[in-house]
Amino acid sequence: MDIQVEIRSLDKLFSAYFRSQNPRFSIMKLTEIRRFLPILFLVLVAACGTTTTETASVELNCEADGPFFEGVNSLMTNYEVKLSDIITKEGIDASMLKEVKLKGAKFVLNDEYLADGGITSATLQIVSDQTEMKSIAVKNPLALVDGAFTLDVSEEADMSDYFKENMFTLVLDVDLVEDSYNESLSSSISLELELTYKE
């Protein structure tokens, strides 16, 4: 009953407004507008869902085959997105994701020689089939402590588009001081994420 009263008063409001703009505005058009009011109401209700932010950790291992040459070499890994593994709340799907921010990126190299000052800088990028490559973290110069290093993360980069796909690729570019004839090079990756979703 109250809603009907509301709608009637909205009708009057619309009517007064449109007549002031265009005197030929017909009552017929007002009826058409009223037809869309329930949809508008539903849109407003949907927009008022609860927004939740939680942190999550992702552990990965990236690698590349040697030999490696002085300068930038790339280590890569694919990540298969499974939101139920990283979000504690059940039933959250990709369409509910609003924002995914990288809060921390830590790496541990498996190579003793390189771990001892063999790398001068590192850049982490993310890419997928549907979404363009984006730099998300960097460290230059690089300070290695027992083969471990932490990158400075971009505060602007939003990774949510990548988490809406089935899979994405992480590309770690490391700048080597000199050639290395190792068969392979790998590093463990630990990413701290902040995920915001709307229920």
Add this chain to the structure above:
Amino acid sequence: MLGLVLFMAFGAIAQAEADRLTGVWEPSHGKAKVKIDKIGSKYYGRIVWLKEPIDEETKKPKVDKNNPDEKLRSTPLRGYRILKDFVYSDENEWSEGSIYDPENGNTYNCVIKMTDENTLDIRGYIGISTFGRTDVWKRLKMPSKKKK
């Protein structure tokens, strides 16, 4: 069975055609060399050589000091991916990618056209490709070993 074999053969030919973009290329200004390689199904180009690798002000290796994201301004220019996300469309053309200009920090839409095996027309533009600028890049050839 024959259909599958033919399909695979055509796929391999198309792949080889697309992969002609890989290699080391030199822009017309001669200040850098860019290596194009493939990640997944797309092509990326990164700076592998700089004519002047040291910044005159800092006396250190050049970094991406014009990056719009302040946190990423320490990224070294040598190794920087300035060509991103190119997909082979057809007729010697790679599109849907972007090119980054480290001298002003701007990223432009970009189309790459291979005019011959050793020459690329790199067209950067904003909005539609009519309004843009084309630069000619040459493939860097490895010096062949002389026979004794």
